[in-house]
Amino acid sequence: MPKYVIERKVPGVGHSTQEEMEKMAQVSNDALRKLGGEVQWLESFVTDDSIFCIYVAPNEEAVKKHAQMAGFPADRILKVETVMDPAFSEPSIPASMASKDKKYDKSIRQ
Template structure:
C-alpha cells in the first residue's frame, strides 16, 4: 500500500505541550479506528510551525478524509515514490 507525506501548517507547533500532542494523537487514533485498518499512521515530525506525518493509505482521498474528520490541516499530501537511506549508497 502507498505511503504519503502530509504537511500540516500549524503555527507554533513546536511549542505545543506534551498534553496538547497527546490530545492530538488521541484524536487522530480515534479517527483512524473509525476509518478502519486501510489507513495507518506511521509517525510524525514536529517542527516550529509544521507537523510532517507519514501515513500508509490506499489513496490520497483516504488521507484527506482522515484530516477532515479529525479537524487537522492537510496543506500538502505527497505520495512517496521511493524510500532511500544510507544503505542506498552501498
C-alpha cells in the same frame, strides 16, 4: 500500499505542551479507528510551525478523509515514490552471501 508525507501547517505547534500533543494523537487515533484500518499513521515530525506525518493509505482521498474527520489541516499530501537511506548507495548482494545479522564481509564483493 502507498506511503504518504503530509504537511500540516500549524503555527506554533512546536511549542505545544505534552498534554496538547497527546490530545492531537488521541484525536488522530480516534479517526483512524473509525476508518477501520484503511489508513495507518506511522510517525510524525514536529517543527516550529508544521507537522510532517508519514501515513500508509490506499490513496490520497483516504488521507484527506482522515484529516477532515480529525479536524487537522492537510496542506500538502505527497506520495512517496522511493524510500532512500545511507545504504542506498551500497551495491546489492545475494541474500545467500549475507550473514545472519544482515552484515557481510566486504571482501566477498571484491
